[in-house]
Amino acid sequence: MQAAATTTVRAHPQTKPSSASFLRLSPPRRVSFCASPSPSLRAIAMAATSQQQQQLIITRPDDWHLHVREGEVLEAVLPHSARHFGRAIIMPNLKPPVTTTARAVEYREEIMRALPPGSSFVPLMTLYLTDNTSPEEIKLARKSGVVFAVKLYPAGATTNSQDGVTDVEKCLPVLEEMVRQEMPLLVHGEVTDPHVDTFDREKVFIDRILAPLVQKLPQLKIVMEHITTMDAVNFIESCEGHVAATVTPQHLLLNRNALFQGGLQPHSYCLPILKRETHRQAILSAVTSGSRRYFLGTDSAPHDKRNKERSCGCAGIYSAPVALSLYAKVFEEAGALDKLEAFTSFNGPDFYGLPRNTSKIILRKSAWKVPTTYIYSSGEIVPMFTGSTLEWLPSDQPEE
Numbered sequence: 343m344q345a346a347a348t349t350t351v352r353a354h355p356q357t358k359p360s361s362a363s364f365l366r367l368s369p370p371r372r373v374s375f376c377a378s379p380s381p382s383l384r385a386i387a388m389a390a391t392s393q394q395q396q397q398l399i400i401t402r403p404d405d406w407h408l409h410v411r412e413g414e415v416l417e418a419v420l421p422h423s424a425r426h427f428g429r430a431i432i433m434p435n436l437k438p439p440v441t442t443t444a445r446a447v448e449y450r451e452e453i454m455r456a457l458p459p460g461s462s463f464v465p466l467m468t469l470y471l472t473d474n475t476s477p478e479e480i481k482l483a484r485k486s487g488v489v490f491a492v493k494l495y496p497a498g499a500t501t502n503s504q505d506g507v508t509d510v511e512k513c514l515p516v517l518e519e520m521v522r523q524e525m526p527l528l529v530h531g532e533v534t535d536p537h538v539d540t541f542d543r544e545k546v547f548i549d550r551i552l553a554p555l556v557q558k559l560p561q562l563k564i565v566m567e568h569i570t571t572m573d574a575v576n577f578i579e580s581c582e583g584h585v586a587a588t589v590t591p592q593h594l595l596l597n598r599n600a601l602f603q604g605g606l607q608p609h610s611y612c613l614p615i616l617k618r619e620t621h622r623q624a625i626l627s628a629v630t631s632g633s634r635r636y637f638l639g640t641d642s643a644p645h646d647k648r649n650k651e652r653s654c655g656c657a658g659i660y661s662a663p664v665a666l667s668l669y670a671k672v673f674e675e676a677g678a679l680d681k682l683e684a685f686t687s688f689n690g691p692d693f694y695g696l697p698r699n700t701s702k703i704i705l706r707k708s709a710w711k712v713p714t715t716y717i718y719s720s721g722e723i724v725p726m727f728t729g730s731t732l733e734w735l736p737s738d739q740p741e742e
């Protein structure tokens with residue numbers, strides 16, 4: 343560990359914009375491939391950072407896309423998120439999925455029981471959309487006060503998505519009710535058509551499903567989850583203010599080469615799959631531009647090591663314990679540390695119409711080693727960047 347930090351950078355407090363002003367975003371901007379800063383510029387930015395910024399104090403972040411599972415795995419992983427994040431949007435892709443408000447309420451109680459004593463972490467529950475979800479269920483969800491969004495998994499697109507939507511047209515009455523209830527739709531944006539190349543599935547989803555949906559229901563709030571392509575960035579920028587996106591640490595830091603680095607790397611396998619470098623660069627530029635349409639969503643997706651490393655391994659990267667350090671690394675390397683707090687702590691609640699957190703968290707420029715695995719009662723979970731040394735260690739202690 344390095345010596346105690348000396349210099350502190352406090353992000354400037356911002357006033358919370360009204361939802362109306364959120365809708366008046368800057369005019370659509372197309373993003374094309376944009377080269378990263380020249381090595382010399384980047385080196386200067388990093389040198390300046392390392393001399394001056396030894397500590398960051400930012401508003402406590404939220405995670406707008408998180409898988410915590412159930413039972414023993416829930417107990418093992420939840421403390422990692424609860425330690426650093428104020429709230430998280432909890433994904434409903436359990437077995438069986440969380441398709442009703444009643445089940446979401448039960449699941450929330452299980453999460454609350456698994457929290458470490460004294461934790462003030464708040465789970466924001468979601469419903470899993472199916473072809474048979476009723477508009478009535480949306481009214482119940484809104485009335486519950488604990489369900490904050492509905493998740494669309496195209497049937498068969500990813501882990502536990504077999505009960506997902508087979509045809510968005512079938513969900514139109516539900517989506518119309520979501521507009522009335524101002525309930526956001528969270529989208530896993532990939533087609534499942536086996537004839538479409540895995541690396542093109544996000545782009546084809548935008549063309550075939552998302553763009554027509556936005557045209558049909560322009561008032562529906564949509565979060566395109568875990569975006570991976572320049573096409574997604576261009577789409578988000580071309581929409582009015584009702585469409586936003588979450589971005590994971592892996593899609594900001596890794597390109598598809600990481601899947602094959604020195605051999606097949608199952609712990610870098612997630613869906614949507616990592617893409618080529620040009621796409622990573624486009625997402626990085628978008629996120630570090632300061633645009634309010636992008637916010638933190640780790641998609642931290644724990645799977646037991648045996649299920650990741652077997653002959654047909656599961657998709658999902660476990661990033662909860664390392665995510666904040668990694669996002670800080672991304673923004674620092676882009677010379678955009680001043681934009682980090684809006685991404686981690688402001689843009690998400692502003693989009694959802696929720697208050698920003700009031701407590702703070704400290705990130706110290708201090709080297710720390712990521713454990714190789716997290717052992718729990720019936721197995722182990724390998725975190726992203728297993729065994730490597732990271733900087734920007736988040737403090738466990740709340741800073742009021």
Ligand SMILES: NC(=O)N[C@@H](CC(=O)O)C(=O)O
Pocket residue numbers: 409435500501530611612613614641643644657658659
């Ligand atoms: N991201 C993943 O690769 N996996 C997620 C599901 C998902 O969000 O796609 C999971 O639940 O394991």
